[in-house]
Amino acid sequence: MKLVFHEVTEAPERDAVARLRYRIHVAELGKRPLEADHDREMLIDRHDADSVLLAAFDGDTPVGTVRLTPGTAIPNGSAWWRFYQFDAFSQYDDRARSVTSRLMVLPELRGTLVAAQLLAMAYQRGRELGTIFNFMHCAPGLVAVHEQMGFRRYTNGADDPDVGYRIPMVLIADDRTYLSSQRSPFAGLSLKYPADPGNALWFMQRFGARCGLSTARTLGVARFMELIAECSAQALTGLNGDELTIILESAVLHHFEPGFRVLKRGDRGGDLFLILSGQVTVGQNVSSARQPIASIGPGDCFGDYAYLGGGTCNADITALSEVMAISLSRESFEKLQRKHPALAFRLVLNLAVAASHRFEVTTSQELAA
Numbered sequence: 001m002k003l004v005f006h007e008v009t010e011a012p013e014r015d016a017v018a019r020l021r022y023r024i025h026v027a028e029l030g031k032r033p034l035e036a037d038h039d040r041e042m043l044i045d046r047h048d049a050d051s052v053l054l055a056a057f058d059g060d061t062p063v064g065t066v067r068l069t070p071g072t073a074i075p076n077g078s079a080w081w082r083f084y085q086f087d088a089f090s091q092y093d094d095r096a097r098s099v100t101s102r103l104m105v106l107p108e109l110r111g112t113l114v115a116a117q118l119l120a121m122a123y124q125r126g127r128e129l130g131t132i133f134n135f136m137h138c139a140p141g142l143v144a145v146h147e148q149m150g151f152r153r154y155t156n157g158a159d160d161p162d163v164g165y166r167i168p169m170v171l172i173a174d175d176r177t178y179l180s181s182q183r184s185p186f187a188g189l190s191l192k193y194p195a196d197p198g199n200a201l202w203f204m205q206r207f208g209a210r211c212g213l214s215t216a217r218t219l220g221v222a223r224f225m226e227l228i229a230e231c232s233a234q235a236l237t238g239l240n241g242d243e244l245t246i247i248l249e250s251a252v253l254h255h256f257e258p259g260f261r262v263l264k265r266g267d268r269g270g271d272l273f274l275i276l277s278g279q280v281t282v283g284q285n286v287s288s289a290r291q292p293i294a295s296i297g298p299g300d301c302f303g304d305y306a307y308l309g310g311g312t313c314n315a316d317i318t319a320l321s322e323v324m325a326i327s328l329s330r331e332s333f334e335k336l337q338r339k340h341p342a343l344a345f346r347l348v349l350n351l352a353v354a355a356s357h358r359f360e361v362t363t364s365q366e367l368a369a
Contacts, residue, residue, distance in 0.1 A: 018042035071097030141329025144215035150184035270306030278323030
């Protein structure tokens with residue numbers, strides 16, 4: 001297969017890319033975006049007209065795509081403006097910002113360089129347009145991958161109505177030192193464009209501790225093992241240091257503000273969340289007039305049904321207080337099953353025991369209410 005990468009401008013190719021998006025986002029992943037045209041099986045949204053659309057083609061057939069939207073095309077007060085908190089970057093004009101989105105690759109080409117090549121093209125087009133801060137969001141399980149590319153967290157996760165809980169991240173496109181330290185694929189490309197060290201300095205001063213690394217791959221598994229030990233996570237009971245290292249190698253650290261809905265009923269799984277501190281409610285959102293079913297706290301977990309079965313979340317999970325938690329991705333569990341089946345079986349047993357305990361707790365709380 002000889003792939004050709006280029007910007008998509010002609011209507012027939014744009015329609016083909018819209019069908020590829022629908023095939024992956026709707027048919028494969030089960031998402032139901034409002035903009036989807038289910039009759040024509042195409043996914044086009046309001047940002048397409050003002051964005052740079054890039055794709056990889058096998059002949060006339062697109063097999064991967066990504067979109068770059070300049071900040072000049074994102075209205076003040078729009079959903080993206082709020083989601084990415086552009087007001088915090090108001091010191092810079094719109095031209096300095098851009099958003100990367102709709103990165104999709106056919107299943108048979110995932111794990112190849114297709115996605116990386118598309119992102120490299122998006123990086124270069126962004127720099128040509130004046131991008132300093134490039135934003136994108138990802139599922140918790142992909143934070144480590146994005147951190148290794150050079151993206152950084154700068155705020156808490158947020159709810160995207162289209163796909164659920166996601167982590168906003170930003171790439172400081174001209175921070176050559178940081179890109180090199182992370183061995184980012186953009187490090188070499190950054191040498192082709194002007195750089196101002198003051199942009200990275202401003203970012204660090206503006207966001208401080210919020211822009212730290214947050215995954216086991218970048219912070220180190222040892223730090224995550226310390227956090228687990230402090231809360232006595234039931235899901236990991238009885239596992240030795242080597243086994244914990246294997247399980248936690250893809251873990252991601254999260255902080256949730258009170259009232260934030262981490263998962264909503266019907267969300268497709270699945271990340272497993274282990275609560276390190278604070279409490280979450282299980283059931284109705286805390287802002288609802290109806291009372292939540294129960295609350296759980298440090299050492300407990302949620303999202304396990306979708307994590308193990310790949311199905312949907314069966315209840316709303318909302319932070320009752322400030323919550324610190326770590327997540328383990330569904331993909332990491334599938335990898336564990338392939339490489340360490342005995343360990344995966346022990347984890348399943350632990351989760352079953354934890355679920356039984358949680359059921360007892362929530363049932364007793366419900367009856368006492």
